[in-house]
Amino acid sequence: MRFSLLLVGLSLTLTSSGFVFITETGVDSLLHLRKFFYREDVDDDLRVEPDDYRQIKLRVDTNHDDTISLEEMKMDPFFKTTITMEEYLNFDLDGDGSITTKDFDIKIHDLLSAKGNDIDLKEYLQFMAVNEESQGEIMQIDSFVYATKNFQVSDLDDDEILSEYEYKAEFGVADANFNSFLEVNEIDAFRPTRHVDANKVCSDKKMTSTGCDMNDVMVLFNTSDTNNDMSLSLDEYVKYFGELMEN
Numbered sequence: 001m002r003f004s005l006l007l008v009g010l011s012l013t014l015t016s017s018g019f020v021f022i023t024e025t026g027v028d029s030l031l032h033l034r035k036f037f038y039r040e041d042v043d044d045d046l047r048v049e050p051d052d053y054r055q056i057k058l059r060v061d062t063n064h065d066d067t068i069s070l071e072e073m074k075m076d077p078f079f080k081t082t083i084t085m086e087e088y089l090n091f092d093l094d095g096d097g098s099i100t101t102k103d104f105d106i107k108i109h110d111l112l113s114a115k116g117n118d119i120d121l122k123e124y125l126q127f128m129a130v131n132e133e134s135q136g137e138i139m140q141i142d143s144f145v146y147a148t149k150n151f152q153v154s155d156l157d158d159d160e161i162l163s164e165y166e167y168k169a170e171f172g173v174a175d176a177n178f179n180s181f182l183e184v185n186e187i188d189a190f191r192p193t194r195h196v197d198a199n200k201v202c203s204d205k206k207m208t209s210t211g212c213d214m215n216d217v218m219v220l221f222n223t224s225d226t227n228n229d230m231s232l233s234l235d236e237y238v239k240y241f242g243e244l245m246e247n
């Protein structure tokens, strides 16, 4: 799977001269590509850089002879066991019939050099989405990335689920004057909805002088909880809040 994505990147860099990118695409495509970003970011520093690709190369080259054979590719967990010789040869960028460190260096150079040698999630999505068929509601990539970051900050226990408890805890943090209402300036600090227009956070009521109470913001939580399990998965969160976000 990982390598099928690398293939996408390769075919793009080979057919384009500069850094070609788009700013919006379907949210399901973005969720899909985001998984690949995390897989390619081997050292988990939220940037994909040459060292990440070198580590992938080291891992796939199981007999350490500096050549990745078709058999080695098939054995890598992220790779399709059904890869064909033709797909394999797409990685042979210098055309010498085998895949070596040189090919990875060319790949690294083509993909990363235009963006200063490493790319973050937003740049990665803008770049990879060019060749990915758009699926799902169209969303600005900026909004998607904001939503993803906000989700991660609010997901206190890092289990990729935003529980009702975590959501309410964020309300408590944002309610700086402890009056059980969020005023407009406090809504900006309510992390699950940061960057969302205050009037949309309290969509049932017009923002009053007293602000939003917990029930007002729980409406948003419930609406995005499409399977009604009282917790938000990253997918549910991003699909709903990402669309509300304004950049």
Ligand SMILES: *[C@@H]1O[C@H](CO)[C@@H](O)[C@H](O)[C@H]1NC(C)=O
Pocket (backbone or CB within 6 Å): 215, 216, 218, 219, 222
């Ligand atoms: C949210 O959903 C829960 C469970 O379905 C319900 O108990 C609660 O009243 C709902 N809250 C709001 C504000 O709609």
Ligand SMILES: [Ca+2]
Pocket (backbone or CB within 6 Å): 040, 041, 042, 043, 044, 045, 046, 047, 048, 049, 052
């Ligand atoms: Ca990295």
Ligand SMILES: [Ca+2]
Pocket (backbone or CB within 6 Å): 092, 093, 094, 095, 096, 097, 098, 099, 100, 102, 103
């Ligand atoms: Ca080669």
